[in-house]
Amino acid sequence: MPPSRSWRSYPQTYRLEAARCKGCGKAYYPPRLICPGCKGREFEHFRMKPSGTIVSHTVIRTPSSEFSGLAPFAVGIVEMDDGPRLTLQLADVGFEEIKTGLPVRLEFRRMYSEGESGVIHYGHKAVLVRK
Ligand SMILES: [Zn+2]
CATH class of the missing domain: 2.40.50.840 (OB fold (Dihydrolipoamide Acetyltransferase, E2P))
Structure with a gap:
């Protein structure tokens, strides 16, 4: 990974920011835009x-x-x-x-x-x- 990209992702990485699908409740890290399980697009972000x-x-x-x-x-x-x-x-x-x-x-x-x-x-x- 180029240093600049790696650096930008630090805050999220450092905080272990994950996203839980509001449709089916499955949690993803790193967060996703679309849930592979239920195709939901609404997520609740939280720190693991x-x-x-x-x-x-x-x-x-x-x-x-x-x-x-x-x-x-x-x-x-x-x-x-x-x-x-x-x-x-x-x-x-x-x-x-x-x-x-x-x-x-x-x-x-x-x-x-x-x-x-x-x-x-x-x-x-x-x-x-x-x-
Ligand atoms: Zn889901």
Whole structure:
């Protein structure tokens, strides 16, 4: 994603702004203009709670070039408590600790820096909620 476009989407991304369809109640992140479920066009925007549950996970050992400095790293599909599913890096965790069904919270962190220009990209990562 070009830096300018990435930058413009930060406020929405940072706030985890989602949209719930007024027709069928399904929540989407990022928000959509038309509901794929019921074709509704009216949405209620809301901020998702930064918490969810791991529903699937894997370890990336051969990532695309911008993430090559991070490999290996864990990635999971997280079902947010508000409904939408997000693909996120699972941070600060040993690969053997990761299990389906574990609760996570989202934290806004540095993701990677881009080539010579050193443009730094930020995004959400999921960390385990430890009891
Ligand atoms: Zn709908």
